[in-house]
Structure formats: C-alpha cells, structure tokens
Amino acid sequence: MIQRISQKTGTGREASTRDPVEDPRERLLRAAGREFAERGYEGATVRDICLAAGVNGAAVNYYFGDKQRLYIESVKHAHQERLRQVPEPDWPEGTPANRKLRDFVGNMLERMLGLGQPPWQVSLMLREVLQPTDACRELVEDYFRPHFELLVSILDELCQGRLAETELRRVALSVIGQCFLYRAAGDVVGMLVPAGERESLHMPRQLADHITRFTLAALGAGRPLPAAGQDTIVPEAPSA
Amino acid sequence: MIQRISQKTGTGREASTRDPVEDPRERLLRAAGREFAERGYEGATVRDICLAAGVNGAAVNYYFGDKQRLYIESVKHAHQERLRQVPEPDWPEGTPANRKLRDFVGNMLERMLGLGQPPWQVSLMLREVLQPTDACRELVEDYFRPHFELLVSILDELCQGRLAETELRRVALSVIGQCFLYRAAGDVVGMLVPAGERESLHMPRQLADHITRFTLAALGAGRPLPAAGQDTIVPEAPSA
DNA sequence: CGCGGTTTCAAACACGCGTTTCAATCAAGT
DNA sequence: ACTTGATTGAAACGCGTGTTTGAAACCGCG
Numbered sequence: 375m376i377q378r379i380s381q382k383t384g385t386g387r388e389a390s391t392r393d394p395v396e397d398p399r400e401r402l403l404r405a406a407g408r409e410f411a412e413r414g415y416e417g418a419t420v421r422d423i424c425l426a427a428g429v430n431g432a433a434v435n436y437y438f439g440d441k442q443r444l445y446i447e448s449v450k451h452a453h454q455e456r457l458r459q460v461p462e463p464d465w466p467e468g469t470p471a472n473r474k475l476r477d478f479v480g481n482m483l484e485r486m487l488g489l490g491q492p493p494w495q496v497s498l499m500l501r502e503v504l505q506p507t508d509a510c511r512e513l514v515e516d517y518f519r520p521h522f523e524l525l526v527s528i529l530d531e532l533c534q535g536r537l538a539e540t541e542l543r544r545v546a547l548s549v550i551g552q553c554f555l556y557r558a559a560g561d562v563v564g565m566l567v568p569a570g571e572r573e574s575l576h577m578p579r580q581l582a583d584h585i586t587r588f589t590l591a592a593l594g595a596g597r598p599l600p601a602a603g604q605d606t607i608v609p610e611a612p613s614a
Numbered sequence: 615m616i617q618r619i620s621q622k623t624g625t626g627r628e629a630s631t632r633d634p635v636e637d638p639r640e641r642l643l644r645a646a647g648r649e650f651a652e653r654g655y656e657g658a659t660v661r662d663i664c665l666a667a668g669v670n671g672a673a674v675n676y677y678f679g680d681k682q683r684l685y686i687e688s689v690k691h692a693h694q695e696r697l698r699q700v701p702e703p704d705w706p707e708g709t710p711a712n713r714k715l716r717d718f719v720g721n722m723l724e725r726m727l728g729l730g731q732p733p734w735q736v737s738l739m740l741r742e743v744l745q746p747t748d749a750c751r752e753l754v755e756d757y758f759r760p761h762f763e764l765l766v767s768i769l770d771e772l773c774q775g776r777l778a779e780t781e782l783r784r785v786a787l788s789v790i791g792q793c794f795l796y797r798a799a800g801d802v803v804g805m806l807v808p809a810g811e812r813e814s815l816h817m818p819r820q821l822a823d824h825i826t827r828f829t830l831a832a833l834g835a836g837r838p839l840p841a842a843g844q845d846t847i848v849p850e851a852p853s854a
Numbered sequence: 855c856g857c858g859g860t861t862t863c864a865a866a867c868a869c870g871c872g873t874t875t876c877a878a879t880c881a882a883g884t
Numbered sequence: 885a886c887t888t889g890a891t892t893g894a895a896a897c898g899c900g901t902g903t904t905t906g907a908a909a910c911c912g913c914g
Binding site: 413414415416417500503504506510511514518519522533536537540541543544545547548550551552553554555556558559561562563565566567571584585588589591592593594595597598599600601 | 653654655656657740743744746750751754758759762773776777780781783784785787788790791792793794795796798799801802803805806807811824825828829831832833834835837838839840841
C-alpha cells in the first residue's frame with residue numbers, strides 16, 4: 375500500500391530540530407552504513423541495523439520506506455561524510471607537479487586504507503564500485519570524478535602537454551589501479567607476500583613512495599626504478 | 615542430525631561412472647558457480663540453483679551437506695576449470711623479457727576480462743578475493759601464486775638482477791593492479807571515461823599495450839610514455 | 855487542558871529461505 | 885527374481901526475513 379515517508383507538515387512533535395546523535399534517522403543511516411559495509415546488502419538484516427541504531431524496527435519503514443531506500447541513502451550519507459573528512463589536497467601556487475602527484479597518491483591511499491582501520495564508509499563505497507546499484511551514479515559524479523579530473527590535470531602538468539587526453543586518462547587509471555589493488559585485494563596481496571613485508575601493506579607512506587616513483591619513471595619525470603635507489607621526489611635544490 | 619554425504623560403499627546404483635554432463639553433482643557445481651558469481655553467497659538461493667541445475671532440492675544436502683559446502687566446492691571447481699581453460703604462456707628459449715611481459719599482461723587481461731563476456735568463474739574468484747572465505751587459501755596457492763611468481767621472474771629478468779626481491783614484488787603488484795582495476799571496477803571506469811573510449815576498455819589488446827609500455831618505461835626498459843609514441847614492444851631488428 | 859499532528863512501540867504478518875523427511879525408484883550383486 | 889544400498893522426488897518443517905499494523909506516547913499550540 376502507498377504510504378508517506380516522515381513528512382512533517384507544521385504542527386506536532388517536530389523531529390528535524392534535534393541533536394544529530396539523537397536523531398533516529400541519522401542513527402539509522404550510520405548503523406545501516408556499518409552493517410551494509412560489513413555484510414553486504416543481502417547479508418545485513420534490518421533487525422540488526424535497528425538493534426545497532428537503538429530504534430524500533432518500524433522506524434526504517436517510517437523514515438525510509440524500505441530496506442532498499444535505506445541502503446541507497448546510507449551510501450549517499452557515507453560518501454558525503456567521507457568527503458567532509460578528507461578534503462582534496464590544496465597546493466600553493468608554483469608547487470612542482472611531481473610533488474603534487476606524490477601528495478595526491480598519498481592522499482588517495484590514506485582515503486582508501488585509512489590510517490588505522492579502513493573506514494566503513496570506504497567499504498560501503500567499494501561495494502558500490504564492484505557491483506553498482508542506483509546509488510552509484512551519484513557516487514561517481516560527486517566523489518570519484520573530481521578526484522579523477524584532478525589527477526589527470528596533475529599528470530598533464532607533469533607531461534607539459536605532450537600526452538593526449540586519452541593517454542592521460544589511461545595513465546591516471548594506471549595510478550588508481552596500483553592503489554586500488556591494496557584496498558580491494560588487500561587480503562590476497564598479504565598472502566602473496568612474505569610475512570615480514572605484510573605490515574608495510576597497510577602503510578600508505580611506503581606504498582605511495584613506490585607508486586609515485588614508478589609512475590614518475592614511466593613518464594620520464596624520474597629515474598627508472600632499477601637506478602632510482604634512494605630518489606627523493608623533490609630533491610634539494612643544488613647550491614650552485 | 616548427523617548424516618553422511620553421498621558415500622557409495624560398493625553395491626547398489628553407482629553414480630560415479632556417468633556422463634559428466636548428466637552427473638547431478640557436476641551440474642550442481644556449475645549451476646551454483648554461475649548463481650553465486652552473479653548474486654553472491656547470500657543473494658543466491660538453493661532453490662534457484664537446483665532449478666537451474668535441473669535437480670531436486672534435496673540433492674544439495676545429499677551431495678554436499680549444505681549450502682556453505684556447496685559454495686566452497688563450487689569455488690574450487692571454478693578455479694580448476696579456469697586453470698584448464700587458460701594455461702600459462704610458454705615461451706621458447708631466448709624469448710626477450712619485454713616480449714614475455716607483454717604476453718603475460720595480455721594473458722592476464724584475457725583471463726580477467728574474457729574475450730567476449732567475462733567468464734562467471736572469474737566473477738566467482740573475484741568475490742573470494744574481495745572477501746576471502748575458507749575457499750580462498752587454496753585459490754591463492756594453486757592459482758594466484760604461480761602466476762605471481764612467474765611475473766616476478768619476468769620482471770627480474772627484465773631488470774637483470776638490479777632490483778631486490780621486495781622491490782620486484784612491489785612492481786609486480788603495480789602491474790597486477792593496473793589490470794585488476796579494469797576487471798573489478800570496470801563499470802565505474804566506464805563512467806569516468808568519455809563514451810567514445812568505452813569500448814576499448816573491454817579490449818585486452820589495447821589495455822595490454824598501454825600497461826606494458828607504462829611498466830617497461832618505469833623500469834627503464836622502454837622509452838618514457840610522452841616520447842614513446844608508436845613504440846612496438848619488440849622492434850624489428852635493425853638491418854645493419 | 856485538549857486537540858492534531860508526529861513519532862515510537864510491541865506484536866504480528868506473509869513469505870521465502872535452507873534444510874529435512876521418508877517413501878519411491880533404480881541398478882548392481884547374488 | 886530378490887535383496888541391498890545408492891539415488892531421486894514431493895512435500896513439509898522451522899525459522900528468520902522485510903514489512904505492516906494499530907494503538908500508545910509525545911509535543912507544540914490553541
């Protein structure tokens with residue numbers, strides 16, 4: 375049957391003016407995000423979500439209509455939250471492009487892997503990436519595309535216009551792919567690598583160093599890997 | 615209650631000597647693989663699987679015990695099948711290392727993306743990679759590790775021993791990551807790229823060309839991308 | 855206070871899930 | 885042909901799912 379979703383019309387007990395940590399709608403979104411991220415759409419149950427949120431089971435119907443729409447809203451909520459948490463880096467005029475690339479890669483890895491445990495928001499977005507649903511388009515346009523375009527512009531600056539747009543995008547995807555693997559297939563990567571190296575897989579710094587050196591070398595903006603031993607991304611200016 | 619799984623003991627109607635396309639155990643494994651690949655473990659239902667396999671619902675209990683064990687067996691079955699379908703490339707003595715790299719990357723992309731539709735076996739394995747269950751260890755040791763080691767050895771040959779093992783593995787992961795992205799995040803990549811370029815994302819050849827050139831350049835075994843215009847991986851031997 | 859709206863709650867609903875049951879059917883061994 | 889154990893089949897079971905219900909609690913306002 376057709377039925378409205380929480381639609382206040384003026385008088386009565388207004389919910390929209392409440393402490394956001396108390397607001398059941400907000401609590402549902404957060405609990406749902408965590409649960410969906412961990413167990414997936416089918417694996418998560420609205421009962422568990424409501425239990426975790428400390429609200430009654432009927433609340434999801436009241437605020438969102440059904441599980442499906444709760445899921446979509448929780449994805450949007452997660453990516454907006456994440457956007458607030460980790461803003462794009464911003465460089466002063468004249469920052470060299472290789473420095474920007476290094477920062478960008480480090481930033482992206484930090485966003486993906488987190489500094490401690492990977493944030494549930496990213497797990498949720500990852501699910502959307504791997505198996506897009508209705509929530510995906512917004513995710514791409516609001517979240518991924520800006521970062522992607524920024525990366526392309528950095529690479530363009532790095533090559534000083536010597537690469538066509540098409541090629542720049544391919545290079546950007548090469549950079550993203552290198553980072554993406556550690557997040558999406560982290561467990562398997564950990565099994566392929568000797569035990570001693572396993573910890574370094576969760577350290578954005580070291581990974582960023584490698585990926586940046588690898589990419590710069592490929593673009594001819596740094597020495598090839600076999601020679602580049604202890605290269606720093608931005609060497610001291612020679613004193614002469 | 616405790617109950618045995620299809621355990622023939624000598625006399626009676628023996629099933630093990632039957633046309634493999636008729637054998638219900640085999641049919642269940644294939645149908646289950648397809649269904650799990652498409653819908654995930656929770657999303658797939660035993661009923662649908664049995665319907666697709668054309669067997670009675672009790673068969674999964676009879677042959678595998680329960681859904682969980684059917685899932686694990688279907689993953690193993692899928693990766694063994696895939697292993698038979700796409701063998702590792704084998705080169706004659708003296709094949710140059712850059713040629714090997716190019717072949718390896720092309721082979722891996724072909725395995726991941728398929729030539730037409732991506733094979734369901736890979737979708738199933740992808741799920742295991744992203745969220746490992748008990749079936750994952752076997753997958754890694756039997757399927758991924760051999761390919762990984764082969765890639766490392768090619769890269770070692772390419773660098774003529776100038777890179778340490780640790781670094782070689784990082785480079786190998788860079789190569790794999792570049793390929794992996796197109797498979798795991800293909801839909802999102804398609805949304806980030808202009809419509810006209812979208813088709814090329816499903817063409818292993820072109821992707822392999824880019825990834826190989828990118829990697830060779832990074833290793834100093836090829837010209838940097840901005841200069842490498844129409845490089846061929848293995849140029850004609852100069853006639854002088 | 856008492857009205858009108860919003861929000862919460864416990865309980866129940868219908869349904870589809872994985873699994874089990876048990877009799878019927880089959881094919882080899884004797 | 886009869887026995888025996890392996891295999892199949894239709895039906896049912898118990899449970900957990902997402903969702904709905906209808907009344908109670910709540911709050912701002914006249």
